[in-house]
Amino acid sequence: MISGAEIMVKCLEAEGIKVIFGYPGATICPFYDKIYDSDIKHILVRQEQNAAHAASGYARCSGKPGVCVATSGPGATNLITGIATAYTDSIPMVAITGQVKSDLLGRDVFQEADITGACEPFVKHSYIVNKTEDLPRVFREAFHIASTGRKGPVLIDIPMDIQENEIEEFVYPEKVNIPGYKPTTKGHAIQIKRAVEAIKNSKRPLIVSGGGVLLSGVKPKFQKFADNTKIPVISTMMGIGVMPSDHEMYLGMLGTHGKRVANRALYEADLVIVCGARLGDRAVAAPHQMSENNTVIHIDIDPAEIGKNVKTEIPIVGDMKNVMNMLIEEIGDYQVPKLWQDTVKTWKKELFRIPPVFDGFVELRTLVSHLSAMLRSKAILVADVGQNQIWCANNFRIREGRFLTTGGMGTMGYSIPAAVGAKFARPTRDVVVVCGDGSFQMSMNELATISGNNLAIKIIIMRNHRLGMVRELQDNNYNKRHSATVLQGDPDFLKIAEAYGIDHAEANSNEEAEEIIKKMVKSDKPFILVCNVYPDTPSI
Amino acid sequence: MQYTLSILVENQAGVLSKISGLFSRRGFNIDSLAVGVTADPGISRITIVANGDEYVVEQLEKQLNKVIPVIKVKRLTEGEFISRELILIKVHCAASKRSEIIKTAELMQAKIVDAAPSCVTVEYCETSSRVKTLIDMLKPYGIREIVRTGTIAIDRGNSAVSV
Numbered sequence: 001m002i003s004g005a006e007i008m009v010k011c012l013e014a015e016g017i018k019v020i021f022g023y024p025g026a027t028i029c030p031f032y033d034k035i036y037d038s039d040i041k042h043i044l045v046r047q048e049q050n051a052a053h054a055a056s057g058y059a060r061c062s063g064k065p066g067v068c069v070a071t072s073g074p075g076a077t078n079l080i081t082g083i084a085t086a087y088t089d090s091i092p093m094v095a096i097t098g099q100v101k102s103d104l105l106g107r108d109v110f111q112e113a114d115i116t117g118a119c120e121p122f123v124k125h126s127y128i129v130n131k132t133e134d135l136p137r138v139f140r141e142a143f144h145i146a147s148t149g150r151k152g153p154v155l156i157d158i159p160m161d162i163q164e165n166e167i168e169e170f171v172y173p174e175k176v177n178i179p180g181y182k183p184t185t186k187g188h189a190i191q192i193k194r195a196v197e198a199i200k201n202s203k204r205p206l207i208v209s210g211g212g213v214l215l216s217g218v219k220p221k222f223q224k225f226a227d228n229t230k231i232p233v234i235s236t237m238m239g240i241g242v243m244p245s246d247h248e249m250y251l252g253m254l255g256t257h258g259k260r261v262a263n264r265a266l267y268e269a270d271l272v273i274v275c276g277a278r279l280g281d282r283a284v285a286a287p288h289q290m291s292e293n294n295t296v297i298h299i300d301i302d303p304a305e306i307g308k309n310v311k312t313e314i315p316i317v318g319d320m321k322n323v324m325n326m327l328i329e330e331i332g333d334y335q336v337p338k339l340w341q342d343t344v345k346t347w348k349k350e351l352f353r354i355p356p357v358f359d360g361f362v363e364l365r366t367l368v369s370h371l372s373a374m375l376r377s378k379a380i381l382v383a384d385v386g387q388n389q390i391w392c393a394n395n396f397r398i399r400e401g402r403f404l405t406t407g408g409m410g411t412m413g414y415s416i417p418a419a420v421g422a423k424f425a426r427p428t429r430d431v432v433v434v435c436g437d438g439s440f441q442m443s444m445n446e447l448a449t450i451s452g453n454n455l456a457i458k459i460i461i462m463r464n465h466r467l468g469m470v471r472e473l474q475d476n477n478y479n480k481r482h483s484a485t486v487l488q489g490d491p492d493f494l495k496i497a498e499a500y501g502i503d504h505a506e507a508n509s510n511e512e513a514e515e516i517i518k519k520m521v522k523s524d525k526p527f528i529l530v531c532n533v534y535p536d537t538p539s540i
Numbered sequence: 541m542q543y544t545l546s547i548l549v550e551n552q553a554g555v556l557s558k559i560s561g562l563f564s565r566r567g568f569n570i571d572s573l574a575v576g577v578t579a580d581p582g583i584s585r586i587t588i589v590a591n592g593d594e595y596v597v598e599q600l601e602k603q604l605n606k607v608i609p610v611i612k613v614k615r616l617t618e619g620e621f622i623s624r625e626l627i628l629i630k631v632h633c634a635a636s637k638r639s640e641i642i643k644t645a646e647l648m649q650a651k652i653v654d655a656a657p658s659c660v661t662v663e664y665c666e667t668s669s670r671v672k673t674l675i676d677m678l679k680p681y682g683i684r685e686i687v688r689t690g691t692i693a694i695d696r697g698n699s700a701v702s703v
Contacts, residue, residue, distance in 0.1 A: 120558060121565050125608040128554075145608060179703065180550060180611040304602035307595075 005030035011139035021051040025071020028098030030163035046445040050417035052082020057421025065092040073111030084122035088408030092151040124152035149183030150302040187318035202271035211238030212276015216320040234262040237407030362531040379430035384415035384439035387468035413442030550609040574690035623693040632682035
């Protein structure tokens, strides 16, 4: 005989899961009792939301679904923001929650919450398991759904008695059969032909790359395509990293907070190839204008994205991996007109402007642009949300590494837990967090997770004693009335670091900061660097 | 523009809330909704009548297709399907008006299914527009209560919405 809880562990093992992130509680205790004996590593976070963010960071760096676990009621509801973040950013994740016993469901007993109901808008799919026999199938399906098609979070809610009940034997199903779930992965050959023809007929084609390119693991092929054809590339926030920042044909991030040259390229292009991006309002503020000026080819695995925000002439539904292969084959040795190549290269030269320096402060945009050179080439930079995110997105010169941030949901407090997940997925790579003093305080409780597991995560806090991005909005749109954007009562972050036993330092100039960074990257221990930044530094 | 969607879903708990939730979340309006099991007990059919422009309908079909237990979504073509809804109308009916109301029901091919000293209940199974006509005709007598189902619809001829 085998219990539901043992089956849950065996399912995770069958899926090749090595690390999970979670926080226990009464209704998930049967599972925790079994995971205790397993080789799967359980990382205890300090709040459930961070378990979901850590699973997200893990998934993005390992390419496999991240797993987070919480108990029923408040444990489960705390997960929601993390699940919603993964949903908007299309991150593969399986969230497991304990639930009150089946016969108590609906009676509003202690720590009961309808979590599948509450998560409905934010999950790709959810299950509430009502038979122990169903567990293997549910797990198999959940991992399949999370990691195929447009990736996303799947929630499995498991009442305590289902975890406790025993059944005869454990058999993990080899195949899944979900009649309503058959994602289209192969691009339509005729559409590919039409797309290539349109590219060949255009004078100024442009690629807009989104997170889909990274999620499908097609980066090398994508770079080859761009290299061979010399089609210039711009990216969305989630797409940063598809091309090295210093590539001659890469112009940076587009959008309201993006690079001027990227937006200029979008405006001047006569053909735009959108690859795995949904083009939300931050990317393209006026989508109708975009399609007035140019022909749009939209490649996405999710048919619902095509035509949702931007009018599309040539839709291609499929996995970027397959579509890219087909495009490379079909396009042959085509290259874009020389004039357009040269124009883009000229713009690229104008790209880097050096921001003004204020005495006694670190100029973060400059620091971030120098940061990459101080790290190894596959470094992972995790940015939080706020001005720090924009500074990083526009200035980090990414090479072969990753840039993690939440471009879709924009959840403050994401960076530290996501870095925890990233470090577990890629323990040998440099993992650096850049956050503001606001976002740091949203998840600084995770310093315990970092310290407790001796994770060599380096945290750079940009301290300006305010919520910089909201304050900028107030300056521009609300008559400079700074309602609730001054951070009063902040603790001494160095003392906080000290209390957690984490090495730390403070910098008041770029020279000082760079000296410290050079030292901190060599250490195999966590580090906190507090940079005092000039409070009125703009986002762009 | 009014349109009718025929949706096949896996017959499991929570599917209906996933679908109705999707409508409200994305700001789509439902005029009517009807659910029932199909010949295959594992599959239910949901018929939705809703309003919106071409963009809305296209988005809606795509979003519905993303719901995992949704197996198939088909927009029925105007004029090429048969639709019905069932209505029960309780009408005030003084003895002096009874024969008039019975005649009206007969005219519309509706049935009187219950009667009491001061009211009758009329059953009618027809298209949405004929149902509206009957309601309009009975209104002058005073309607006490209306109970109606959502529209159900089926393709004309050989074509069928099946797995």
